[in-house]
Amino acid sequence: MAEPGGTVRDPEAVSRFVENFAAQLVEAGLPRMPARVFVALLASDDGVLTSAELSERLRISPAAVSGAVRYMARQHMVSREREPGSRRERYRVHGEQWYEALTNREAVIRRWEGALREGIASLGRDTPAGRRLAETLAFFEFMEKELEAMMERWHGHRRNLFGDAGEDPGAAPGQRPVRHDE
16 A cells, blocks of 8 residues: 555555554444544545545445545534545545544533523422532533643644644645634
8 A cells, every 4th residue: 555655554554553443433432434434534644535545445335435524524523625626525634633523522512501501490400400410511611611721731732742733734735724613
């Protein structure tokens, strides 16, 4: 297996890595096919593959790739882009994919917080169920604040390790990472 930059890799070793890491993501709750496609993108030097390339590497149908990419795009784990001068789409994983996934989860947590507030008001704060919901709400509010501070620390740590945190190793030269909180 040769990457676009000419790097030669043992295809069996790469396949084992993709399947092993994907299995771990599945254990953590990610659906199987999106996990496999995501890890295949992570394992490619450019972080960009077409549907045909993903189908070939993973031995799956283009329809399976499409469904996986649709799921991951909703989770902000990958983006779609057109190949220059072509109608074919390429799928890209960005260096900030973990940040994007966590940011997306943060929006979900905020919606849960709103629902929990409504539940507390409906059930009464002083009832056993109301207290349980209040504790759950307090946990999510705590996590939201901690996540924000943790991501700030991550950006500083990333800068120390890899230089300019504005550069995305999965992006085309000069392209900034896509951030949904801007």
